Amino acid sequence: MALDATHDPARRSWVDSANAAGCDFPIQNLPFGVFRREGEEPRGGVAIGEMILDLRAGLAAGLFEGAAREAAEAASGPALNPLMALGRGVARALRARLSELLWADGAERRRAQAAAGLLVPMREAELLLPARVGNFTDFMASIDHSGRLGAVARPESPLPPAFRYLPVAYNSRATTVVVSGAPVRRPLGIARREDKSVGFGPCAALDYELEFGVFVGPGNAMGEPLSMRQARERLWGYCLVNDWSARDIQRFEMAPLGPFLAKSLATSISPWVVTADALAPFACPARAIEPPPLPHLDSAENRESGGFDIALEAWLATPSLREPHRLTATNFRHMYWSFAQMLTHHASNGCKLETGDLLASGTTSGPEDHARACLAEINLTGPVTLPNGETRSYLEDGDEVIFRGRAEREGFVPIGFGECRARVLPAASWPQE
């Protein structure tokens, strides 16, 4: 993917907070999201430092023309799907224009600063789900995750039989994808207890899974597969994903049809969608795999730049440990399969993908101990001890899990994803009616 002026590390914004060291949203990022202020309709915006650029305000001020205007109009409603449907090129035009407008030394600075209500403090806004997620597919792209957990169950053959031939996946539940900040209720479910009895009650092994996700831009027609090139162009933008997992329920239910209620309790995503363009400087070669991918899952472009070098972290706060403690530090470059391969595989049977469909990587564990990206893996060497002496095998009510992601590369301004966080609520009581 071509780099352009929007990636120029010398570019700084007149929005001061965007230039702070460690800021997730410098002018080089410009992720899209949906926000609402009290008494106003939900609308699309772009994160810049600690502010949100209100795309409706930008349209009202006449700041956009041509494709940039088309993009801003598509993004000014309560979900980004219309923008995603236009494909990456149109979003790129808006990105270029926003970069000009927000650039401290840009010719358009004065016009932008004069636009009424263009910037909204992020702390005054409610961040909403960025897209209507019609379908949510969860992959299992990390060989370290699969291998580490598989080694417990099948030491002689830890990986699933198909793992090295295709990106293993399942359809998960789209109706329970929620935005960061929404609390997550501990599920009720059926599991085998320690005394071997089977019973129904609150999940006793609630886990997080640190994942990375992509939104599909334009979809495909039913019955029409996508080539690797076509698939790559449809990977619209990225977010952090917490695929909450009820391990006791999962263990009991999943043979042979896969995880079901263990996963549909909730899936939290970060509110800002970082575009493929913003991530272009952080692309890296897809992992070299053996056997090599089947021809339809292979391309020179994918070998050269199908992966991403993105640091991903999971942190835990508890009711008595306010300062979060880091549980996981991994990197997306470890993934065995790339998103282009995942999407190509997904559509290879003619399955129809739709704009706004969310594909998640699966747990993003890497080879190092600190890169174990869920408690089920961390637990293999015993419970976690927190700085205040508490221990955790699995999550307790009131615990809060916080994900962060950050892409860095020499010669470029680092960008981040904001947080994906949620607190665990106690289980519901059973309806008495």
Next chain:
Amino acid sequence: MALDATHDPARRSWVDSANAAGCDFPIQNLPFGVFRREGEEPRGGVAIGEMILDLRAGLAAGLFEGAAREAAEAASGPALNPLMALGRGVARALRARLSELLWADGAERRRAQAAAGLLVPMREAELLLPARVGNFTDFMASIDHSGRLGAVARPESPLPPAFRYLPVAYNSRATTVVVSGAPVRRPLGIARREDKSVGFGPCAALDYELEFGVFVGPGNAMGEPLSMRQARERLWGYCLVNDWSARDIQRFEMAPLGPFLAKSLATSISPWVVTADALAPFACPARAIEPPPLPHLDSAENRESGGFDIALEAWLATPSLREPHRLTATNFRHMYWSFAQMLTHHASNGCKLETGDLLASGTTSGPEDHARACLAEINLTGPVTLPNGETRSYLEDGDEVIFRGRAEREGFVPIGFGECRARVLPAASWPQE
């Protein structure tokens, strides 16, 4: 569920074709669907004999009042979701009114016959998908299907470990649910070949699965489970489901996350939604199971009338065998789990169900040899020989699979589901771009 005048076997319609012996759509049925005539907008209708009652025409003629009118308005658009969202009571009011209007001896006969354009010949209409299916969940409710196939893989323990404790299920793909008549393309996919190599190509083991499905009426809020009573009231209406299955792809991909591309190629459903009220006379006790269901999956109502006595059949026509040959004759009363149990289980972790969600039973095999409801089961005793001497292990291009369903009970007029049929097209070629 209460029986009322709409179930009266003495009631005949002034639409003659509705009174013919063997007609699927007598006045006692009145299923809802969506149809389109050339040059007109899609709209809701009700099948009566060989005709469709156009609900918009009925509204225009002022035939409906109160709840019946509310229902007809909700059903007059391109999908029945708004009608389903109103719940069963509102649909029941419309059913009662339609029965009066179409009754040969009814006081409203003349008014109905005078209404312009009220009846449309079904053969002049295109039948469309009756609902927007946002989510499609496929269960595995037949112990005969699970046991028969499981005995091949695990003779010592044929049933999945959770089978007797919960209705095993997976999320399937909603975007590829299509209406009867739409052709189904043989999928491409990755499978292990006979020579043990792994390759990508056209599915070599395409199968049908004869299933029965239900549409969810009003949904639930995320985090709020449904009791058995609440779930039962949300089972809005029923259809036939062909869950096309690519067995070679399935065998290779499904460990451990379940079937994925083997199922998302297409799922065909019959166009008419037979309401819970129409099926009331054919309810039968849910199967007595051992161990008994966990308390939250049990209710007196379910034990008494959670099942359905519905004969289900699958037929095959081939390019050289025009007269269809019956492959399967089973009955839905054999199911181990009831739909009320399936829906209660589905929402038990707080998973949000939405109006128009489709839950399918899984392959509806019964204990008899002729009740094997997919080729994978039939194949266990060798390929099928057709009357013209052809044999089939799995489906070939050009084959057409036809499902029929019919409910009969002494003292009531039998009702049917119409057909769910589709022809197999050759696989797509891989995109060259």
